Amino acid sequence: MQLIATDLDGTLLNENHEISAENRQALQMAKDNGVEIVVATGRSYSAAKLPLRNAGLDFPIICLNGAKIYDKAEQLIRSAPLDKQTCREIQQVCQQNNMYFEVFTNKATYSESREKFLEVMIDIMVSAFPHLSREDVELEATNRFQQERIETVDDFEALFDREDIEVYKMLAFSMDDTTLERVRETLEKAPDLTITSSGLSNLEFNHPDAQKGIAVELFAKKYGIKMKDVMAIGDNFNDVSMIKAAGFGVAMGNANEEIKAMANFTTRTNREDGVAYAVRKFLSK
Structure with a gap:
């Protein structure tokens, strides 16, 4: 080895x-x-x-x-990096399916709302770790937000239009397996895109390379x-x-x-x- x-x-x-x-x-x-x-x-x-x-x-x-x-x-x-048009397609499909998502770029990681992020993370952690108290779950969710240095953004279209932005990954969450599968099936034939998962209730979108x-x-x-x-x-x-x-x-x-x-x-x-x-x-x- x-x-x-x-x-x-x-x-x-x-x-x-x-x-x-x-x-x-x-x-x-x-x-x-x-x-x-x-x-x-x-x-x-x-x-x-x-x-x-x-x-x-x-x-x-x-x-x-x-x-x-x-x-x-x-x-x-x-x-x-992901192609910007592919990013727009991911954004559109995720929003149509009411999925919270994050955009990982060369500048920062962006999401639409800190409150929505915390709500999603708390729901996932309550499901995955039922033995944790609500206070512990909220602390863990807050730590995740801080570790990734997530910034909020109102206009993803404007973000994708920026020439200084490169998108390396998009990460979407849902507690509904049917939603996850529907989004995967919708996007899996998109060119220049690979879809994986790193845990419960998420999909990760990257360039095939x-x-x-x-x-x-x-x-x-x-x-x-x-x-x-x-x-x-x-x-x-x-x-x-x-x-x-x-x-x-x-x-x-x-x-x-x-x-x-x-x-x-x-x-x-x-x-x-x-x-x-x-x-x-x-x-x-």
Whole structure:
């Protein structure tokens, strides 16, 4: 193994959105043994850096599902923005279906309303974590808004018309599975668009070149590493491309059964330091 590519949410991060001491130690051990580490996440670059910095780690980052790749020197080495007309089509379909959505750009992440964002996040978290109190849920939702530095905007048409704006990802939410499927079916034939999901109740829209598998392969090639020597670890459908592309794909114990079936190995859950378990088990191979 010469390169480990790991997702963040639901994978390297535990239920508190932190990197545990066990996961940190295992990745640091791998790095000390000459293994390259890269984080591959749907988050923006700044939001991805935060848990790494809190854990005292400094790894290259593939962010926004592969739309942007940063090397070890924190230099942007590739980007794959969405076509602006495609962005308008996504906006129109999401609004027609009353879906809250966010637009991730080179300037900031934009949404139409902080209040609507909090309402959607609270509904999702109440459903996913029924044991949490309302106060805890509201705090978690507020933290998510702050981590992504989301700004509100009234006119998305004007935003897409700006020449200085590049859109790297759009993220839409709905608690209704029928709505999610209808929007996916409406947009899946659009040119220059790939649709994945990073968790409950969402759809992620990227350029077809903005996939974790493609990005990990480009990153590996830059450092002279063959894909057979790559381990990729993930838990959701936006991780599938890198799990399939890697020589050794690892699914988290908390992953969907469909994703586990695609992987070479299923490790423990993100609550049980699954990344550390996989790294220590296969580091010598």
